[in-house]
Amino acid sequence: MSAPVSTVEDAIQAALATVNDPEIRRPITELGMVRSATIGASGVVRVELLLTVAGCPLKDKLRTDITTALAAVPGVTGVEIDFGVMTPEQRQSLQSQLRGGGGATEEPVIPFAQPGSRTRVYAVASGKGGVGKSSVTVNLAAALAARGLSVGVVDADIYGHSVPRMLGADGRPTRVEDMIMPPQSHGVKVISIGMFTSGNAAVVWRGPMLHRALQQFLADVYWGDLDVLLLDLPPGTGDVAISLAQLLPNSEILIVTTPQTAAAEVAERAGAIALQTHQRVVGVIENMSWLELPDGSRMEIFGSGGGTAVAESLSRTIGAQVPLLGQIPLDTRVREAGDAGNPVVLAEPESPAAQALGVIADRLALRRESLLGKPLGLKPAGR
Template identity: 40%
Template sequence: MAPQPAPPTPDAVLAALRGIRDPEQDKDIVSLGMVRDLAIEASEVSFTLGFTSQSPQAKAAMHSMASRLVGQLPGVTKVQVRMGAAQAPASRPAHAHAPAPGPAARPPALIPEVRRTIAVSSGKGGVGKSTVAVNLAIALRQGGASVGIIDSDVYGPDVPMMLGSRGRPGMFDNKIIPVEAHGIKMMSIGLLVNEREPLVWRGPMIHSFIQQMLTDVMWGALDYLVFDMPPGTGDAQLSLSQVIPLSGVVMVTTPQEVALLDVRKAIGMFQKLNVPMLGIVENMSYFVAPDTGRRYEIFGEGGGRRIAEEYGVPLLAQIPLDPETRVGGDEGSPITVRRPDSPQAKAFRELAEAVRRRLDELAALGPLPTIS
């Protein structure tokens, strides 16, 4: 039997935790003194994270990342992360008061000129998430709204190709000018690097990139800013949720059971981060044969509706599978532009209207409850 690894040293634990940055102060949590009461007993590690005015999403994200990073250290079998309040420095003036937490359970608005922010996400790749994000953005624009889109999927930045715009963005007054295509503003890492160059980025680099896309880009006044999120539930999603003041998430799946298995995990992640769920989009829902008009459920039937009912959220749309949608994405002319009168384009316009109504409903309910 192989010998068990020795327990980690306190320095090793703190070194791992330095990989987590507080998005509000842009420093690692160890340097900020947020880690305290560190104890190592055999293979079990415990400590407290002391928070000040961080949003509930930031707290949940840092708690999860701390548990994961320490749990990956050799010799660790159990991690206990307690959540507490920050200890006030001794030198703090008696009259100073910590800023009170905001009433809404979401990060601070880094882009105050943007009215609503929509994340389009999925539990796994290959379900057409980017296709949905692009066509949703265009459909919102066709409805009269001002719209932007950020390609947050840094590992597969396909939005420039889908929108047919691969030129480099300009600069003005030390700000990036977003590229415009089909009436919407767009930014992507794909505009800044060679399209054949692989991006091997850790969470902090993704965090920094997204923050730059929010604060260093001249978005101007927008009704909607759509984020094409990376698929899955990794560090990228946690980092993104720390810095994006999300109005809600649209979850994309296909009807098949494999996709449903993964979308449950993704929904669970956003629930833990207290991000509103706008609803489910069932993509590639069915195929209609052009010669016979017969309908085929190639990837199964009813999966999107079952997930929506399971989590008590709307089924926002069922998007049919069609070669024209694929061709439009490949050629930079999305189906909502290429064939605006097609059933596929109609489905995306209905999706845009359902998203708009859902956002209005959530806004009428007021801010989300605070979690700790």
């Protein structure tokens, strides 16, 4: 049981401790944002709040959340909030706190690559474009978040970034010293190069720039404690796929294909890269498997059997079982929901495509955590 609140001042502090910063998702009292909180004789509480940066995009939400929390305290008749801004020293202290004590000048590390990381990292790959890889990524992220997991998405398709639109993440990242706070949508944290470019500008970069961008997305972004991180990779086996294997050697690969034979053959190559990078292939997802007609029959627009063929071929090539995780029917609602920024698993959860995606999300959510490379805490018995 928690200790009883003895005074109005204690109750005010306890109420403020229930308010989380919308970007960092930790209590504002813990982050050093509350400079002071006093109550006057008339019952009006005056709060001095320090924002991480001037012009914080979520300032209004903070005002609403603080006012709501304090209004529930007995004896409080009103709330006045004065906003200030943290000094550079205070921001550096916050950055050090969030990074676990590392100094602000230290080279940032990729938390998901550390031996003790409990985050499951899935790289969603395809052999060719146009198979719906980004739609699958976005919907799996939203489905996993709806199941109570903490989820992040890296839009690693630098040239063809589309994740922010599909997730409805129209916010801009906020910078705190050297850290980047990712926007959130539908409970999913997301970062994309599209959040740093003007309008619909094209990104014209070569390999080293792609590697550095991916490294920054993984190391400089404050992700917090994630259960699952999904990376939407560009098609094929180029620079980004190679960089990912170097930066996150513990990441696992999800292969997306269509039933079409030509697409399946290319998808096999994308999965076979695991032999060279020593990554694990979690499974194959067949997208656009069929179109359900009004009379209940199915039209196999792109043929059939591609997903099964890829799974069987990769199982033979890799020498380990690669399952077909699911087949997702072709549904115009997937496209419509993506264009609207509201994934179909949330917008139309009873649709056949959403149901199929939900089954795949369940399989990923229930996977046992690997103990590979993790200390078990065993000690030799004493004599």
